[in-house]
Amino acid sequence: MSKGKRYYAVARGFHPGIYNSWKKCKQEIDGFGGARFKGFYTLEEAQSFIDDFNNRQYKQVDSMDGFEHIIYTDGGFRSSVNLGAYAWSYYNSETGLIQSGKRAVPDTTNQIMELTALYSALNHYKNLSDEKLLIVSDSRYVINIFALQWVDSWVKNGWKRGKDPVKNQQIIKPLYELVKSFKDLSFMWVKGHSYTLGNNRVDLLVNQAMDEYLEQN
Numbered sequence: 001m002s003k004g005k006r007y008y009a010v011a012r013g014f015h016p017g018i019y020n021s022w023k024k025c026k027q028e029i030d031g032f033g034g035a036r037f038k039g040f041y042t043l044e045e046a047q048s049f050i051d052d053f054n055n056r057q058y059k060q061v062d063s064m065d066g067f068e069h070i071i072y073t074d075g076g077f078r079s080s081v082n083l084g085a086y087a088w089s090y091y092n093s094e095t096g097l098i099q100s101g102k103r104a105v106p107d108t109t110n111q112i113m114e115l116t117a118l119y120s121a122l123n124h125y126k127n128l129s130d131e132k133l134l135i136v137s138d139s140r141y142v143i144n145i146f147a148l149q150w151v152d153s154w155v156k157n158g159w160k161r162g163k164d165p166v167k168n169q170q171i172i173k174p175l176y177e178l179v180k181s182f183k184d185l186s187f188m189w190v191k192g193h194s195y196t197l198g199n200n201r202v203d204l205l206v207n208q209a210m211d212e213y214l215e216q217n
Contacts, residue, residue, distance in 0.1 A: 005039035005040060005041055006020060006040075006041060006042075007019070007020060007039070007040045007041070007042065007043050007045070007046040008020070008021070008022060008024070008025035008037060008038075008039050008040075008046070009037060009038055009039075009040060009046035009047070009049040009050050010025060010028045010029060010035070010036070010037045010050075011036040011037065011049060011050045011053035011054070012032070012035055012036035012037075012053065012060070013028040013029045013032050013035045013036070013037060014027075014028045014029075014032055015028050016028075016050065017050075018043065018046045018047065018050070022039070025037060025039075036053060036148060053149075058146045058147055058179060058182075058185045058186065058187060059147060059185075059186045059187070060143060060147035060148070060186070060187050060188065060189070061134070061186045061187070061188050062188065063188075064093070064134060064136070064188065066132075067093060067132060067133070067134040067186070068092060068093050068094050068131075068132070069090070069092060069093075069125075069128055069131050069132065069133045069134065070090070070091045070092075070093060070133075070134045070136060070198065071088055071089070071090050071091075071121045071122075071125065071133065071134070071135050071136070072088065072089045072091070072136045072137070072198035072199055072201065072202045073086070073087070073088045073114070073117035073118045073121055073135060073136070073137050073139075073142070073202060074086070074087050074088075074114070074117055074137070074138065074139075074199065074202035074203050074205070074206050075087075075110060075111075075112070075113025075114035075115070075116065075117045075139070075206065076110060076113060076203075076206040076207065076210070077108065077109055077110040077113055078210060081210075081214065082106060082107055083104060083105075083106050083210050083213060083214065084104070084105050084106070084108040084109065084110065084112070084113040084210070085102060085103060085104040085105060085113060085206045085207070085209035085210045085213070086102070086103060086105070086113045086114070086116045086117035086120060086206065086209075087100065087101065087102035087103075087117060087202040087203075087205035087206045087209060088100065088101050088102075088117050088118075088120060088121035088124070088202060089101075089198055089201050089202050089205065090121070090124075090125060091198055100201070100202070100205055101120060101121070101124060102205040102206065102208065102209040103120070103209055104209040104210050104212065104213035106213075109168075111139075111141055111167075111168055112168055112171055113206075114137070114139040114141060114142045115142060115145075115168060115171045115172060115175055116171055117137075117202070118135065118137070118142055118175060119171060119174065119175045119178060121135075122175075122178050122179065122182065123178060126181070128182070129181050129182045129183060130183055130184075131184065132184045132186075133182060133184065133185050133186070134186050134187075134188060135185065135186070135187050135188070136187075136188045136189075136190055136196075136198060136199065137187070137188075137189065137190070138189065138190050138191060138192035138199055139189075140189055142187075143187045143188075143189050145172065146179055146185075146187060147187045151172065151176050154166045154172075155176075159173075
C-alpha cells in the first residue's frame with residue numbers, strides 16, 4: 001500500500017469493512033481466498049469502493065442457500081491425447097430437476113474448457129436471465145474473472161493485462177457479453193473432488209465425453 005493512505009477498505013475478507021491501519025486490514029485478508037481490498041486517502045473513497053463491490057452485477061457467495069436455480073460447470077484436458085471436454089449440469093432445488101450437457105473438444109486447453117462450460121450453460125439457459133442464478137465451479141480462474149471483476153479491468157485497459165494481451169479472449173469476450181445479459185448472477189467456488197454432488201457429476205461428464213470421443217475416433 002502507498003505510504004500516507006489512511007483508510008483501507010476490505011470489500012471481501014474475514015470481516016468486510018473500513019480499517020484505519022494496514023496492520024488491521026492485513027489481518028482481515030491474509031489467508032482469505034479471493035480477498036478484495038484497497039487503500040484510500042479519504043473515507044468517502046473507501047466506502048465507495050465497498051459499495052461498488054457490493055452492488056456489482058455478479059457476486060461471489062459461500063453458500064447455495066436461497067438459490068432455486070443452480071448450474072455446475074467443469075472443464076478438463078488430457079495433454080497425453082491433446083483432448084479436452086466441458087460439461088454443465090443444471091439443478092432446480094425446488095423440483096429436483098437435473099439436466100446436463102457435455103462435449104469433447106480436441107486441440108484446446110483446460111482454461112478454455114472451463115470458460116466454454118460456462119458459456120454453453122448460460123447460452124442454453126438464456127430463459128433464466130431474469131432469475132436468481134448460481135454458478136458453481138472449482139475453477140478460481142473462471143470465478144475471479146467475473147466475481148473479482150478482472151474482466152472489467154481488462155475492458156478498461158483495452159483487453160490487456162499490463163502490457164500483454166489477455167489470454168483466451170476468443171471465448172472470454174462472447175462469454176462476457178452473455179454474462180452481462182443475466183440480471184442476478186452469483187458464483188460459488190468449490191474444491192474439486194471434494195464430494196460436492198453436482199461438482200462430481202460434471203467432473204464425471206467431462207471424463208465421459210473424452211472417453212466417448214476417443215472410442216469413436
